[in-house]
Amino acid sequence: MTFNPVLDGLKNYEAGKPIELVVREYGISPSDVIKLASNENPRGCSPRVLAAIQQESTRAHLYPDDSMYELKEGLASRFGVGKENVIVGAGSDQVIGFALHAKANPNQGILMAGVTFAMYEIYGKQTGATIFKTPSKMHNLNEFRALLATHKGAIGVLFLCLPNNPLGEGIDTEEIKTFLREVDPNILVVVDGAYQEYAAFKDPAKAINPKAFIEEFPNVLYLGTFSKAYGLGGMRCGYGIGEAGLIHTLHKLRPPFNITTLSLKAAIEALKDEAFVTHCMEENFREMKRYEAEAKALGFDFIESYTNFITLAFSEGKSASTIAQSLLEKGIIIRDLSAYGMNAVRVTIGTPEQNSRFFEIFKRAYC
Numbered sequence: 001m002t003f004n005p006v007l008d009g010l011k012n013y014e015a016g017k018p019i020e021l022v023v024r025e026y027g028i029s030p031s032d033v034i035k036l037a038s039n040e041n042p043r044g045c046s047p048r049v050l051a052a053i054q055q056e057s058t059r060a061h062l063y064p065d066d067s068m069y070e071l072k073e074g075l076a077s078r079f080g081v082g083k084e085n086v087i088v089g090a091g092s093d094q095v096i097g098f099a100l101h102a103k104a105n106p107n108q109g110i111l112m113a114g115v116t117f118a119m120y121e122i123y124g125k126q127t128g129a130t131i132f133k134t135p136s137k138m139h140n141l142n143e144f145r146a147l148l149a150t151h152k153g154a155i156g157v158l159f160l161c162l163p164n165n166p167l168g169e170g171i172d173t174e175e176i177k178t179f180l181r182e183v184d185p186n187i188l189v190v191v192d193g194a195y196q197e198y199a200a201f202k203d204p205a206k207a208i209n210p211k212a213f214i215e216e217f218p219n220v221l222y223l224g225t226f227s228k229a230y231g232l233g234g235m236r237c238g239y240g241i242g243e244a245g246l247i248h249t250l251h252k253l254r255p256p257f258n259i260t261t262l263s264l265k266a267a268i269e270a271l272k273d274e275a276f277v278t279h280c281m282e283e284n285f286r287e288m289k290r291y292e293a294e295a296k297a298l299g300f301d302f303i304e305s306y307t308n309f310i311t312l313a314f315s316e317g318k319s320a321s322t323i324a325q326s327l328l329e330k331g332i333i334i335r336d337l338s339a340y341g342m343n344a345v346r347v348t349i350g351t352p353e354q355n356s357r358f359f360e361i362f363k364r365a366y367c
């Protein structure tokens with residue numbers, strides 16, 4: 001059988017290794033496995049959300065409210081926008097897919113940073129579009145400018161991952177705004193704010209206000225997710241915020257009932273417990289300092305991070321792949337970034353206990 005040729009060059013997304021795999025392959029008991037590979041919230045979600053999910057489970061036979069009225073209302077009031085400015089997806093991943101399928105095609109390519117969220121390229125290639133990446137791995141706005149000038153008219157979608165995954169760097173919002181004022185308004189600019197709660201907590205200069213953005217830039221689609229700060233990765237719920245006409249168009253691509261009855265409830269409740277999120281932010285950055293101190297003590301580099309993970313970069317004598325593999329065999333799952341041409345690993349900041357265990361095992365693997 002022959003398939004759509006755009007699929008030929010497409011790789012599958014390689015997710016962080018699941019706990020189940022380590023249990024199966026290395027015979028480690030599930031309670032001893034520490035997963036620091038997918039930027040999940042190590043503290044789980046708000047207890048209030050857990051209770052709501054349990055209660056809602058008796059309604060599992062019912063389709064969710066497809067209008068997502070209450071969730072859209074919650075998001076609209078949280079961000080000071082209208083319900084018509086909000087679209088909900090099964091993870092913000094799904095909204096990335098909507099955006100790309102709405103705009104990209106073989107004549108309208110996609111521009112992104114050298115090393116950024118892998119799904120931009122994967123969904124992008126499904127549309128047959130050409131992928132353009134900046135030479136620098138981290139976001140460099142002048143390189144974006146240069147590529148926009150060189151490929152004038154040939155770029156339909158531009159991704160800014162703020163702060164960036166998997167490297168963790170952030171950019172000041174004023175610099176982003178200056179850049180956006182120069183971008184052709186016919187280009188859809190996706191501002192992925194998956195880690196915005198973290199960035200805003202650490203450095204207000206890097207906080208993005210979606211309302212201000214979409215008012216000044218009707219070509220911006222802002223993305224947020226419940227998977228990281230809110231601790232609901234398993235619930236698969238994210239959202240897009242944009243100008244009403246743009247959101248209306250994206251809705252044409254949305255499958256019916258695209259999030260579950262339980263995820264809908266979880267997300268609605270999560271928005272009501274901001275204190276939980278603040279608490280997680282405090283602990284995240286307190287624990288991140290321990291990673292920075294450890295890197296300095298052992299003499300390797302790290303990238304200053306505005307997220308819930310940190311990228312550790314090793315010198316030539318040490319191999320990121322070997323280190324990641326030897327940690328895996330001890331039940332600690334981290335992300336090897338060798339596939340991105342970097343001798344580095346990405347580690348999600350865990351609970352204080354998980355991090356202590358990580359340092360202990362890591363030092364044995366590294367030294």
Ligand SMILES: *Cc1c(COP(=O)(O)O)cnc(C)c1O
Pocket residue numbers: 039090091092093094117161164165192194224225226227228233236237238
């Ligand atoms: C985790 C993540 C997402 C989306 O995750 P979902 O679970 O699909 O909401 C989007 N962008 C980036 C950069 C991420 O790291």
